[in-house]
Structure formats: structure tokens, C-alpha cells
Amino acid sequence: MRTSTRSSGATARARGGRYGARAIELGMLNRRLGYFVRRLQVWIFQDFISRLAAIDISPAQFSVLAVIDANEGLSQSELAATLGIERARLVRLLHRLEQRALLRRLPSSADGRRHALRLTREGERVLARAKVLSDRHEDELVRRLGAERYRMLLEMLRDV
Amino acid sequence: MRTSTRSSGATARARGGRYGARAIELGMLNRRLGYFVRRLQVWIFQDFISRLAAIDISPAQFSVLAVIDANEGLSQSELAATLGIERARLVRLLHRLEQRALLRRLPSSADGRRHALRLTREGERVLARAKVLSDRHEDELVRRLGAERYRMLLEMLRDV
DNA sequence: CGCACATTGTTGACGTGGACAACAAATTTC
């Protein structure tokens, strides 16, 4: 096939053996936004996870706690829809967080099917700590991406 | 805790029951780049996967085929490093693609440990088809993000 | 040369996440 998007002039033919570290081309991946978004997302998550490892909070758990904190008493369906995850997946996320006593599933007053989600005191404390650590994580992103690029990315992606 | 980044003026306290569809706040997620990058990546992948479902090629498989095509004869270690995935994971990806006769692992002439990766004719055909389908996928991204935003994102993320 | 060390590909195991299907209880619709 041979794409035409090869930037270096080296012919692929001539390099079967050992010629030291060669520069490897991305080929048509260079025109695939998803590839770069994926790479960025992976290293953002890696940094996030390592920084919050001390309090054992994953990105998904952080998003759950943050949205409950901002919308006290919302239901699991609402939360799942907001975060774009499956209800089934959320059930297990909540189960672990409830086991750790970070939140409670209260019976909804008006609808017997629903649970009204609330953070516990401990949940608020952990979230406060998570906020501090993830603020530092954002600082790191600013450092690596540059303030301007960071700002533009956040702005562009927020209103998609 | 209560974050100060609440845009609507509604107090969280007053909404325990059923008041119709309420607007749910993201709270501190609004200042987390990773959250939005993740959301974007998820829906990019969903669109990609559904469009390439007809030829049963995942994003990961596509990236493997594309890089081999652009760097005939490279080794598994080089490929894994380029794509940022584990050698162990790559082994299984290659195994399936080789089973489907899309590529071959030839013995490297100079180094008995290495495999020289090459696409088969069939592999090139499938990749050509994948390119067409994923080009349409990129068109869809342009449509949804807007041409300007798409262009800026691709440019910004490429040189991170 | 000979031996320690590094690299390459491979396998196994574990945990996480997304996707579906099925279900019971509760609620809404007509």
C-alpha cells in the first residue's frame, strides 16, 4: 500500500537488518485525531493515578465523588448519564465507595426505585484531599503542555 | 465541601425529590482537562469502532497495521515502543492479525531474536479499506467539532 | 574465548472497564 505521508526520505525497502535506532514513522496515524487524543488521555490518566495513589482514588471514582458533591441527592441513573457510563458499571463503583464509607445511598423520598446519593463527612474530606492532589496534577499538565495550549484545550473540549 | 464553581444559582439542599429533569453540574470536573479528554476519546473510539465494524478492525489493530505499513520490517519492540503499548500486549494483538493472515512475522536476517514485521497482500487490502472508512470517520469529527477546532486539536496534540 | 548482562518475544495471571442481557421492584401511562 505505501502511504504518501512519509516525511523522511528513507525507503522502507532498505532496512531489514540492524542499522542502529531508526526513526519510526506513524504513517497514516498522523492524520487520525483519535490516535493523539488517546495518547494524551493515557498519560494524563497515568499522572493522575500516580498522584492520587496515596488516597486510592481513580479518575472514575474522582468524577463520581465530584458530581455527587455538586448535586447532592441525585440518582444513579442521572449520575451515570452525566458521566457517560453504564448504570451497571456505576453500581459497582458506588458499591466500593460506599464500602469505604465515602458516600451513602439513601432512599428517595418520592420514588421508591431511586437512591439519593450523598457524600459522607469522610467522603467530603477525601474529596477535598483529592482536589488538592488533582490541582497539582493540573499544574503538571500546564507545565508540560504550556499554559496557552492547556487553556485552549480545556476551553475547546469543554464546549463540544 | 461545596465547590464554588457552581454556575446555576440553585441550592443543592432543595432538591431531594422529583422536580422533573434538573440540570446536573459537573462541579470541579469543569477544571479537569483529563475528564474532557477522556470523554472526547471515548466517543471518537465509539464512532471509529462502529464505522470499522464491517471489517472488524479495532483502533489498536488499525494503529498496528498502519505503523507496520509505514515501517516495513520493524521489530515488535520497536512497534510497541512507538505505539506506547506493552510488548506482552502487542504479542497477542499480532497473534490475531497473523491468524487472520494480515501480517507475517519473518525471521530477522541479522538478529535471531527479532521478528521482521510485514503486511501480507491481504493486510494491505484490509488496511486500504480501513483507511477509507477511517477517513470518513475523520470527516465526521470535522463535522461535529468544526473544521477549525479539528485542525487546531490535531495540530496541538501532534506536537506534544 | 568465556561469562555476566541485556534484549526480544512469549506466556500466565490479575484487576479494571465497557457492553449486554436479564430481572425484580416500583412507577407511569392509558
Added chain:
DNA sequence: GAAATTTGTTGTCCACGTCAACAATGTGCG
């Protein structure tokens, strides 16, 4: 009041990242 829908839940399957271990091969150095 019966049918349809919503909500939370469980189970299952598969993709993926991660880590440890290993055999085969290659490299470096005394």
C-alpha cells in the same frame, strides 16, 4: 387495573494495562 417504562442490580464476556517469569539470542568485557 393492565401494559409499558424506569431504576437498580447481577452475571457474563471480552478488551486492555500491568507485572512477573522464562528461554533464546546477542553484546560487552576481562
